[in-house]
Amino acid sequence: MPMMNSEARKRAAARELLTDPRAEARRLADEWDREADHEEACGNGFAAVILHAHARDLRAALEDPDRGDQPVQPLSA
Known part of the structure; x- marks a missing residue:
C-alpha cells in the first residue's frame, strides 16, 4: 500500500x-x-x-434490517 498523508487516509475512509x-x-x-x-x-x-450487549444488538440489526421496528429488550431480560 502506498504511503498516504492523513488527509488522503480520511478521504479513503470516507469513500x-x-x-x-x-x-x-x-x-x-x-x-x-x-x-x-x-x-x-x-x-x-x-x-x-453492557458493551458486549450493544455490539451484539448492532450486529443483529445489521443482519436483519427489519429488526429496527421491534422494541429493544432491556439488558436484564
Missing part, C-alpha cells in the same frame, strides 16, 4: 463509507467488543456486559 455505509457500524461493534474485553480485564464486568 469506503460511501460505498458500504454499514462498514462504520461493523467497525463500531468491533470497537465496543475490544473495549468490553479491556473493561473485563480491568475487573469491570458490568461495563463489559
Whole structure:
C-alpha cells in the first residue's frame, strides 16, 4: 500500500463509507467488543456486559434490517 498523508487516509475512509455505509457500524461493534474485553480485564464486568450487549444488538440489526421496528429488550431480560 502506498504511503498516504492523513488527509488522503480520511478521504479513503470516507469513500469506503460511501460505498458500504454499514462498514462504520461493523467497525463500531468491533470497537465496543475490544473495549468490553479491556473493561473485563480491568475487573469491570458490568461495563463489559453492557458493551458486549450493544455490539451484539448492532450486529443483529445489521443482519436483519427489519429488526429496527421491534422494541429493544432491556439488558436484564
